[in-house]
Each structure stands twice: as C-alpha cells, then as structure tokens.
Amino acid sequence: MNNTIKETAGYSIEEGNAASKNAYHWAQKTFSTRAGKPGEPAQDLAGGFSNEIRFGSERLGIGSDGIGTKIEVAERLDRYDTLGYDLIAMVADDLVVAGxxxxxxxxxxxxxTLDYAVVDELMHGLHDAAQFSQIAVTGGEIAELGNRIGGYPGARMNFNWCSTAVGVLHPSLERPLSGANVRAGQAVVALRSPSFRSNGYSLARRALTKAFGEMWHQAPYSGPDAAEMGQTWGEVMLAPSLIFAPGVGAVLDAGLPLHAAAHITGGGIADNFKRVLKNGVGAELTNLFEPLPAMQQLAELAGITPTEAYLYWNMGNGMLLVTDEAQAEAVAETLRGKGYQAQVAGRITAEPGVRLNVGAGELRYEA
Incomplete structure (x- = not known):
C-alpha cells in the first residue's frame, strides 16, 4: 500500500496486521497456563479472529471485536437501533467461519456521559440482532469514562461498543475449520453483503468529508440503489451488517462439506481469504457479486484504485466459503433458502495468490 493511501485512509493495513501478529505472539505465550486444564486453547488456529478453547470433550470458540468508527455515523444521524447487528456480525461471523x-x-x-435513552436504543437493536442469530446476551457492563471517550460533537452520548462471543463447534466437525483441508479444484461460494458492514469507515469518512464537507452525512445519495440504501450518505453508511452465521450453520446442518470460510472485513477479500489458503494454494474468483454502487462512488471520491478498494471494503462480498465442486451449487441453494444471496464465485488453484476477475479488470494479490 502506498503512502498516499495510508494518508487518505488514516491507517495502514500492513501495520495493523503486523501489530495484530505481534499481539497474538504475546497472547500465545499464555496458552501454556491452561495446558492440560479446562480452557486449554488450540495451537493451530493462528491467523484467524477467533480461537478454540477445550473443556474436556467440549470444543468452544471465543472471539472479540467492536464496531469501530461506524459509531460516529450513528452519532451524526442520532440513530442507534441498528448497531447491534454490526456488533453481533463482527464476532458471530468470525466464530462461524471457524466452524x-x-x-x-x-x-x-x-x-x-451516560444517556439512558441511547443505551436503550443500542440494547433494543442488540436484542433484535441476537434473536435473528439465536444468541443469548449473557453479560455486559456500562462504564462512564468522561473525556477519555470522544466522538461527534453534540451527540447525545459518545461511546465505544465492543463484545466477546462464544460458540460451540458444530457437531458435524471433528475440529475447527482452519483451511488445512483446502485443496486445488475445490469451489468457492460467495455471500453478498448489502452494506459496508463495519469496516473501512476511517477511509470512507475522510473521503466523504473531502467531497461534501463536515456535514457529509446530510449530502444526498443518488445511486441506483438509493431506494434500498437510503437518500443520504449518512443513511448509506449506517446500513447495518447482515449476520451470515445462521446461513453457514444451515449449510453445516444440511451435512454439506465445508473446508474453510473467510469473513470479509478490513483487508478485503484478498487479505482475509489468504488466511485460509494454506498448503500453498491460491484462488481464482471470476464470479463475485458486484460492488455496491455506493462503494464504487466512494472509491472515485477517495481517488483510490480498484486494487486498493478491494483491500478496504468487502465490495459486495461479505463471506467466502470453500466446498467441494460437486456440492457448490447445493451450498449456494441452501444459503438462498435461508434468505441470503449466494453464488458460486470461483475455485481454488494450485498456484498461490488471489486473482479477482471483476468489472474493473483482473486484480492480483500475491500470497
């Protein structure tokens, strides 16, 4: 990534990956404290966003995440009832891609400073998202931290919202999905994301501020999907994340083969999919979902190339599943039966790296 993009986005994907790798290195040094005891962590899931902890024969998964700077959009619009979907999607979908x-x-x-009504809206939305994904919210805390917490000036309440989720390994799996069984010739199924989800918002906000000024959230949005996304850029950027976990669970319930899965968040398709492309394999994706029109407009406003845009946003593809070629259409049909948009998007190749064949042309990302 060049320095111009780092300045535009306000952060570096490479530096973030390096810091995360270093943090995990320190965390991994603590695994020995539970060796042979309840809560023993798995040693072979490095590179993912959740991990396995063992309690006898029971295999549980655990992962943590937050909404990030998408919260500022909610503060600008003074609407807080959709953020619960983002909060659950970030952790639930990290868990389900590991099985x-x-x-x-x-x-x-x-x-x-605490505002009861805002917290009520947040928790109402979390309740609705939990019902959708069949999750019980079994713990939490509210902490007033004064000027340690900032945000959009004039908002009723500035805040940061993070969560930790746990899950149980699907009974059809003997071990978590890590990419260890991915082989050339297998197929890739894509699930469409109808929103930006909860990633790439620092870049998006900077681009919108540059284009429309400080009140960018009130700027009209006139894309062909305005009826679905909203009439202003603020509404577009607040559109909630679709939670994919129930759909992937349905695939596993149906007994269909699933060898790996990737949750497409910050770092885009290439960075996230490469985490499960082990054994030296790569991927050729020639039938991805088209980027949302808002994403294409935002890339133009930000002055970034398609190669870079596919690193910052999901570009309309929120999750990728690896399955057997003969079962790929059945996987997609199962997902469609649960209300998701899914299609066979490509295949696993013997050559390393990720190649995307999209409307903007061929994009290559090295292993």
Missing part, C-alpha cells in the same frame, strides 16, 4: 455456532455474547459500552 463454531455462536451461542452467547458479553458486551461493554464505554461512554463519556
């Missing part, structure tokens, strides 16, 4: 069915969630809301 864990999400069951419970604990959350923490750090605020500057």
């Amino acid at each position: 864990f069915i999400p069951t419970n969630l604990s959350n923490i809301i750090d605020v500057n």
Whole structure:
C-alpha cells in the first residue's frame, strides 16, 4: 500500500496486521497456563479472529471485536437501533467461519456521559440482532469514562461498543475449520453483503468529508440503489451488517462439506481469504457479486484504485466459503433458502495468490 493511501485512509493495513501478529505472539505465550486444564486453547488456529478453547470433550470458540468508527455515523444521524447487528456480525461471523455456532455474547459500552435513552436504543437493536442469530446476551457492563471517550460533537452520548462471543463447534466437525483441508479444484461460494458492514469507515469518512464537507452525512445519495440504501450518505453508511452465521450453520446442518470460510472485513477479500489458503494454494474468483454502487462512488471520491478498494471494503462480498465442486451449487441453494444471496464465485488453484476477475479488470494479490 502506498503512502498516499495510508494518508487518505488514516491507517495502514500492513501495520495493523503486523501489530495484530505481534499481539497474538504475546497472547500465545499464555496458552501454556491452561495446558492440560479446562480452557486449554488450540495451537493451530493462528491467523484467524477467533480461537478454540477445550473443556474436556467440549470444543468452544471465543472471539472479540467492536464496531469501530461506524459509531460516529450513528452519532451524526442520532440513530442507534441498528448497531447491534454490526456488533453481533463482527464476532458471530468470525466464530462461524471457524466452524463454531455462536451461542452467547458479553458486551461493554464505554461512554463519556451516560444517556439512558441511547443505551436503550443500542440494547433494543442488540436484542433484535441476537434473536435473528439465536444468541443469548449473557453479560455486559456500562462504564462512564468522561473525556477519555470522544466522538461527534453534540451527540447525545459518545461511546465505544465492543463484545466477546462464544460458540460451540458444530457437531458435524471433528475440529475447527482452519483451511488445512483446502485443496486445488475445490469451489468457492460467495455471500453478498448489502452494506459496508463495519469496516473501512476511517477511509470512507475522510473521503466523504473531502467531497461534501463536515456535514457529509446530510449530502444526498443518488445511486441506483438509493431506494434500498437510503437518500443520504449518512443513511448509506449506517446500513447495518447482515449476520451470515445462521446461513453457514444451515449449510453445516444440511451435512454439506465445508473446508474453510473467510469473513470479509478490513483487508478485503484478498487479505482475509489468504488466511485460509494454506498448503500453498491460491484462488481464482471470476464470479463475485458486484460492488455496491455506493462503494464504487466512494472509491472515485477517495481517488483510490480498484486494487486498493478491494483491500478496504468487502465490495459486495461479505463471506467466502470453500466446498467441494460437486456440492457448490447445493451450498449456494441452501444459503438462498435461508434468505441470503449466494453464488458460486470461483475455485481454488494450485498456484498461490488471489486473482479477482471483476468489472474493473483482473486484480492480483500475491500470497
């Protein structure tokens, strides 16, 4: 990534990956404290966003995440009832791509000054998202931290919202999905994301501010999907994340083969999919879902190339599943039966790296 993009986005994907790798290195040094005891962590899931903990024969998954700077959009619009979908999607979908069915969630809301009504809206939305994904919210805390928490000036409450979720390994799996069984010739199924989800918002907000000024959230949006996304850029950017975990659970319930899965968040398709492309294999994706029109407009506003846009946003593809070629259409049909948009998007190749054949042309990302 060049320095211009780092300045535009306000952060570096490479530096973030390096910091995360270093943090995991330190965390891994603690695994020995539970060796042979309840809560023993798995040693072979490095590179993912959740991990396995063992309690006798029971295999549980655990993962943590937050909504990030999408919260500022909610503060600008003074609407808070959709963020629960983002909060659950970030952790539930991280769990399910490793084969864990999400069951419970604990959350923490750090605020500057407490506003009861805003918290009520947040928790109402979390309740609705939990019902959709069949998760019980079994813990949480609200902490007032004064000027340690900032945000959009004039909002009723500035806050940060993070959660930890746990899940149980699907009974059809002997071990978590890590990519160890991915082989050349297998097929890739894509699930369409109808929103930006909860990633790439620092870049998006900077681009929108540059294009429309400080009140960018009130700027009209006139894309062909405005009826679905909203009439303003604020509404477009607040559109909630679709939670994919129930769909992937249905695939496993149907007994269909699933060798790996990738949750497409920050780092885009290439960075996230490469985490499960082990054994030296790569991928050729020639039938992905088209980027949302808003994403294409935003890339133009930000002055970034398609190669870079596919690193910052999901570009209309929220999850990729690896399955047997002969069962790929059955996997897609099972997902469609649960209300998701899914299609066979490509195949696993013997050559390393990820190649995308999209409307903007061929994009290559090295292994």
